[in-house]
Amino acid sequence: MDSSDAYLRVRDLRVRFDTSDGVVRAVDGVSFAVERGRTLGIVGESGSGKSVTSLAILGLHDAKRATITGEISVGGRQLVGLPDEEVRRLRGRDMAMIFQDPLSALHPYYSIGRQIAEAYRVHHPEASRREARQRAVDMLDRVGIPQPARRFDQYPHEFSGGMRQRAMIAMSLVNDPALLIADEPTTALDVTVQAQILDLLADLQAEFHSAIILITHDLGVVGQVADEVLVMYGGRAVEQGGVEQVLRSPQHPYTWGLLSSVPSLHGDADADLVPIPGNPPSLINLPTGCAFHPRCRYDDRVGDRSRTEVPELRAAGADGHLVACHLSAEERAAIYAENVASVGVAR
């Protein structure tokens, strides 16, 4: 997962916000890599630092409010500390983002087509208006918008939710970015449209050979599209590895909790869903030791350590599979076989 020729490499990323309530450690030492043609799924409950991670990669945090340290390398260029305008030049051309809510990215007063054409012209100043228009129509066609030449002149409110999401994907891809970050791109859509959009992303990835980060609450979505998975809790990575390893042989009690609470992953549709008790932690006052300990059923099996010592990410079995938990591999295997495997994780 941390191969040195990866298009995107993130090492020990930390993002901190100084607020009047205290210091928010939104991302606290996360590392991962994504190669072109591969998809990394980032999962975790609300507030675990998923969006802050992606905004840091895209250089979208206000430098006055956020302190970012660590390394972010995109196509061999180091981004942390680069002047804003250089990051802006990369954004849209080499890397682009698809947001959960297309209306936040699309301007209500300009036609959809014009916005896509403008996004193209920003990075292709040599292109004529006519060429940019043609490029936008082609992209609308490519993402499955019927009658794209006519749709070009319509406004965001004239598109359905699924069509708006397609239009935003067209806009994100208009400059062939090598890295695409999709933050909950299908959460607001119904299940059928969600599946269509995920298929579309997979097709486009095969065509453009982009590296994709897909952020989601839904491990079912991860199982469908990701090659690698990063599970975040309280701004930290608690488990990461290949999708097969993490979904078939999950190692962290938090990942077990996520899997037990996802209906689409149950082989047996009638199996009881078990929500994780309690709430996600405050990132201003993270619990000591393992941040998951107040919600973990197995915390006292390692004496005080869960409460006093932050567990490091360590190798867990197969290549590149990492877990941050004080339980020994044997204990995890025994607990999993006894209590967790029975929920039937099917892909």
Ligand SMILES: Nc1ncnc2c1ncn2[C@@H]1O[C@H](COP(=O)(O)OP(=O)(O)OP(=O)(O)O)[C@@H](O)[C@H]1O
């Ligand atoms: N600009 C900011 N100033 C202060 N705190 C912030 C800022 N942006 C994010 N945070 C805090 O950082 C934490 C992580 O937020 P983030 O948006 O990354 O969560 P998330 O994992 O994307 O959650 P969700 O699934 O709800 O989108 C949250 O506690 C959030 O309140």
Ligand code: SF4
């Ligand atoms: S370190 Fe302790 S509290 Fe954290 S997940 Fe492992 S057993 Fe649970």
Ligand SMILES: [Mg+2]
């Ligand atoms: Mg988010």
